[in-house]
Amino acid sequence: xxxxxxxxxxxxxxxxxxxxxxxxxxxxxxxxxxxxxxxxxxxxxxxxxxxxxxxxxxxxxxxxxxxxxxxxxxxxxxxxxxxxxxxxxxxxxxxxxxxxxxxxxxxxxxxxxxxxxxxxxxxxxxxxxxxxxxxxxxxxxxxxxxxxxxxxxxxxxxxxxxxxxxxxxxxxxxxxxxxxxxxxxxxxxxxxxxxxxxxxxxxxxxxxxxxxxxxxxxxxxxxxxxxxxxxxxxxxxxxxxxxxxxxxxxxxxxxxxxxxxxxxxxxxxxxxxxxxxxxxxxxxxxxxxxxxxxxxxxxxxxxxxxxxxxxxxxxxxxxxxxxxxxxxxxxxxxxxxxxxxxxxxxxxxxxxx
Numbered sequence: 237x238x239x240x241x242x243x244x245x246x247x248x249x250x251x252x253x254x255x256x257x258x259x260x261x262x263x264x265x266x267x268x269x270x271x272x273x274x275x276x277x278x279x280x281x282x283x284x285x286x287x288x289x290x291x292x293x294x295x296x297x298x299x300x301x302x303x304x305x306x307x308x309x310x311x312x313x314x315x316x317x318x319x320x321x322x323x324x325x326x327x328x329x330x331x332x333x334x335x336x337x338x339x340x341x342x343x344x345x346x347x348x349x350x351x352x353x354x355x356x357x358x359x360x361x362x363x364x365x366x367x368x369x370x371x372x373x374x375x376x377x378x379x380x381x382x383x384x385x386x387x388x389x390x391x392x393x394x395x396x397x398x399x400x401x402x403x404x405x406x407x408x409x410x411x412x413x414x415x416x417x418x419x420x421x422x423x424x425x426x427x428x429x430x431x432x433x434x435x436x437x438x439x440x441x442x443x444x445x446x447x448x449x450x451x452x453x454x455x456x457x458x459x460x461x462x463x464x465x466x467x468x469x470x471x472x473x474x475x476x477x478x479x480x481x482x483x484x485x486x487x488x489x490x491x492x493x494x495x496x497x498x499x500x501x502x503x504x505x506x507x508x509x510x511x512x513x514x515x516x517x518x519x520x521x522x523x524x525x526x527x528x529x530x531x532x533x534x535x536x537x538x539x540x541x542x543x544x545x546x547x548x549x550x551x552x553x554x555x556x557x558x559x560x561x562x563x564x565x566x567x568x569x570x571x572x573x574x575x576x577x578x579x580x581x582x583x584x585x586x587x588x589x
């Protein structure tokens with residue numbers, strides 16, 4: 237199950253890549269085949285395809301070098317899966333439940349491809365937008381493609397004929413044509429994530445956030461319910477187990493809430509403190525709830541200053557949640573730089589350096 241969008245590139249480096257070389261050879265073979273069919277028999281000195289013997293297989297024959305995987309998709313441009321070659325930012329998400337691949341290419345064209353490679357649906361998203369997230373609800377019921385300033389575009393396999401556009405508190409059954417900048421300066425998404433229970437959160441550049449619940453079709457906007465928003469844009473977040481508790485991070489704050497229960501921010505904030513002269517441009521970069529939901533890990537800082545903060549999360553009922561810092565792990569010559577972390581059972585965290 238793929239829950240996050242991913243950027244990828246099959247073509248790297250200068251000069252022809254293995255992919256381009258294979259495409260060139262295939263085109264040359266097709267041209268030669270067309271020529272032989274057009275002019276009749278093969279050229280003098282050549283064997284016909286029916287007479288040509290296949291080279292004997294020997295144990296000494298070296299296997300062909302493995303190249304990048306190429307998926308043949310009917311009706312999709314051949315370079316679609318290499319669309320990020322020139323940093324064009326193609327994004328994709330696969331649903332194992334639906335056995336469908338969703339791709340947004342460099343020109344903001346959203347395509348849905350089924351398990352046979354057939355192009356099932358496509359729609360042009362606003363070309364002036366930039367897709368920051370594409371991901372399936374865990375059960376595969378709906379796909380969300382989120383654009384900066386464009387809101388979320390929702391595609392339902394059960395209703396495959398169109399997408400719904402979600403902007404704040406309104407939905408539209410068609411892609412709106414008016415200017416994104418004029419229409420959505422107040423709804424500038426910079427983070428998105430699905431919960432395990434089918435809730436989609438959009439973190440906004442003004443420090444607020446919006447949530448849509450697939451099960452109840454409810455929408456929630458923090459600016460309408462909460463005081464004390466984040467002072468900067470939302471940079472990261474994570475849903476707790478069960479998908480009811482939400483942690484969001486910004487440049488120097490982490491806050492936890494239960495958004496659809498109208499829980500307040502009070503007591504939920506934890507402020508980031510970095511070493512003097514540290515590069516604080518990264519702010520909070522990644523939040524990770526433990527399996528029990530009682531611990532929260534937070535990567536913060538950038539470059540060599542990237543470090544890990546740990547918090548205890550205490551449920552206060554109607555008052556929300558309380559964060560209590562319990563420790564930090566900083567990079568050092570002995571520890572090395574911190575690359576990733578993973579929670580396992582009994583609230584134990586594994587850290588990769």
